[in-house]
Amino acid sequence: MAAAEEPRDESRSFLHKLSQHGDKYRSSIHTRMLIAPYDDYLVAWSQEHLRLFAVNSKTFSDAGEPDDCMELLLSNPPVYDVDNVLVSCTKHLLLSGPRGITVVALPKTPATLAKEKKASCKSWTLGEHFFLCHKSISLVDVAWHPDSESGLHVLALTSDNNLRLYDIVEPQSAQLVLPVGVNHSISGTLSASVGDAAVSFDFGELSAEGKARQVFVLGGSGDIYLTHVSPHDDNRSHLRPVFGPLSMQPQADDNYGVDGYSIICLPAAVPVLVIATTGGTLYHCLALGTCSFSNGTREECEEVSLYVFEKIKLDLTFSLSTAEEEIFSCPIRLHKDSTNNQRYICVHNAGVHAVAVPFIDHLQAFAEDDTGMQMVSQLHTETSIVENLLCTRALASSKPASPVGVAVLPGHPGPQLIVLTATWKIVTMMLMQGYQSYLPALLSQSQQDLLHSQQGTRSSSSNSLVAHIKQLLEGCSLPTLAQAAEDCTPQQSLEILLTATQRIREQWLQKLEACQLLIARRVQAAHDQRDLQLEKLSTLLEELTALQQRDKALRTRYEALYTTQQKLVKRVEDVLHQLQRQVPVLSAAEQAMTEELKTIQEQLKVFKESLEQAQAKQRYQQQSNRDQEANKIAGGRYQPRNLTPNQVEQIRKALKQEGDVISDLVQRVSALMD
Incomplete structure (x- = not known):
């Protein structure tokens, strides 16, 4: 990973206007997100x-002249302190704080910002009336x-342990109010004091019916609740059930904080859940199990459990681990x-810090395997990659210095991280493009492992060993120290130096x-592949020898069959010649006589x-x-009665x-017969 760049003078105008806040957020324990990406x-x-x-x-990032x-x-600016800025895909922006939520309609095209120095936004x-009438209830997460x-629905979590769904088109009343947790009926202050107040939530995957999305709610006591919220839900419909607190496996004495x-x-x-505590500890969990319900009632429910597969303790300061560091919040x-x-x-x-979880890729590959040959035990349990990018608190005794804004922007050759510190400085750094496992599976003789090795060979063609090693050697070996303690003694400075040196050694040795x-x-894989290829080559040579011998035998047989075929063809030609010679040949006179005989x-x-x-x-x-003679004899002379003499003559x-004709024909027949 490239080293962090120094703050540039080009952004002086932008940072100068923000720096007028002074030291308002410099010693605050809580983090704020006062910046958000909006296209470029x-x-x-x-x-x-x-x-x-x-x-x-x-x-x-560019060295050119800065943009003003x-x-x-805003037509209606918020009257409360803003802690969070969040942009939606529909070019709407949320300004949220403990006392309310404000929606800002940004310009539809970023080109508008480049043309005008000032623009008015609606x-x-x-929920202005709700927060005004309930002073003891504050906004926790949104x-x-x-x-x-439509991209116009906002889900908010309030300190009274209620999820409130708002449609920004109808801002005054919540479309849905869904209680979560077990003590949502008591006041927010009391529930927070006993650790039952909800502190954060996030969306999971869609339900099996595809109508509602999972919502995981984290309580201050570490309990996690699960419910489902759809943009079409409202208070008139039956409220969806809330499951929890979800059990966490394996069991732990401190119940994971x-x-x-x-x-x-x-x-x-x-779903892979990441739970962060106030002590600098992260837990990675798998949410296994399903909850199915109809019309808001629990008809069939398989208990959802959280399986913790990794625990990460972040290195927060440069000082060595002491009791003071372990107890600070x-x-x-x-x-x-x-x-x-x-x-x-x-x-x-x-x-x-930046944390990468390569286990997600292994889990996705396991889910996409349709062969049924992959076993659960073959899932890689590769540890997560933790990068300490920026340090604003060198010692545990130093004052807190939370960044007031973080944004990740896509870029080339990799994503760009922009951090706005509490001293109103911009720190930019490049993040790694991707993460690869440095433990390739050994080549095996099984069909399944051969298949995976072939896939690995194809992937290695695009990602060479040199590039892989460069990627392993990349990363932030030591965080950028953006803000050290002002009252740092020489002994503490030496401690910081020794700790930094030790971390560099450990990380470089680990990378090497x-x-x-x-x-x-x-x-080892190349040697195994060479042995396998030599074995295949030997087998192929044996098959080639057998094929050559078979080819020789087939050639000999072909030549014999060809000779026999030529003899048979010659005999057939001789027979046809003899038959042709026996066919009689008539002269022209004979052919004419034949035609005449046919005519006769x-x-x-x-x-x-x-x-x-x-x-x-x-x-x-x-x-x-x-008959006439007989009639003459019987009746005398025959007298024609009806014929005239002319007719008789004819x-x-x-x-x-x-x-005459008959006699002529008789003569001709007699002549022909003679």
Whole structure:
């Protein structure tokens, strides 16, 4: 990780206006978030001027001329102290403090900020009447609801242990009031004194029905409650049940602390909760189990339990561990990193830490494994990576110096962290782009491990060993000391120097050991892969020899079959030649005679039919003549009755012609037959 850059003179105008607060927040124990990213701009709240200032974020990273900051004037500025600035995806901004919530409608396009030095923004207060009438109730935590289709729903946690859902379009009344915890009926002051007041909440994953989202609520006693809140819920519907306090496994004597301060839920296959205490301790938990309900009643509920898989004790100061350091209060405020889902930022009155949880990637890979071959025991239990980025409290005896703003902006070659200190200085530093495990799995002969080794080989092509080692050697070996104790004695200065030297040695030795282990594992994996490849090469050579022998046998057989085929083809050609020679060949005269014979044969058929017709007519005439002669004998001379002499003469001529034709046909048939 690159070293932190010194504050630049280019931002003097922007910081000068903010520095008019003086030392108001310098000795405060509680952390504040007075800056928030708005596209390429950084928006900061000025309690002194009761307005917002916006400046281009490149002002703190580029060496060019700085951009002048723009002022955003509010139509209804808050009348209370603002502790938190939060921007939504719909270009709305929340200004929240213990006594209320104010919504600011930012310009829809950041280009508006570049064109105008001053701009007027509409602002209004949420639940103004409620906070005005309930002086003993204060705002504890607030967040935009991630499932709001319009992006206009705000969920607030108040000190009376109630979750209040607001629609910023209807700001005066809460859309939903949901009690959480066990003592929500008593006053906020009393519940806080006994440690039952809720101190923080965060959203989890969507329920199985996809209608409501999990909300984890952290109490000051360390108890965690679970409920579900949808943007469509209201007071007229049946209130959703609250589960808890959730049991934490494995059991601990101190119940994992009784001083909870902040909670976040990291997105993963299983919700990963991070719990921060006021003593500088972090707990990483898995929320296992499901709660299903219908119409607000518990029909089926499998108890949700928190399984603590890691505990982290942050190094808050440079001094050696003493009783004074162990007892001083250091509330930690957690913030998600929008550029990396497995990393979050810890802000406290001693500086800033960044914590990465590589276990989330292993958990996601385990959830996406569809082969069913992966066992739960194969989940990597790699420890989280803690980076001490900024130290504002060198010694436990020093005054608290909480940063008043932290923002993470995406950039190249990596995300950029911008910290606004209580002395109104800007410190920028580059965060790591990603985190890799330095313990690669050894190559195995099993099918599953071979599959993973192949995937590892493909990934190593894009991430070389040199780049991996460089990544291991990166990181913040020592935090930037932004604000030391003014009354630091020479002995304390020497102690700081010795502690810093010791930390550098330990961290560098640890990094070098990690690099050594990485190289040894890579060498061992390379040797195993070489042995495996040599074994595969030997097997392939044996298969090649067998294939060559088989190829030789097939070639010999092919040549024999080819010779036999050629012989068969020659015999077939000879047979066809002999058959062709036996086919008779006719001359032209013979072919003409053949055609003539065919024609005569056809004519004979026609003549035969004509002859049969003529013979039939002859028989008919003979029969008619016999009948006429018989009639003459019987009745005397036959006298035609109806025929005229002319008709009789025509009949005789026709009969004579028919007789001539018949005689001619008979002669021709006789000649043909001869």
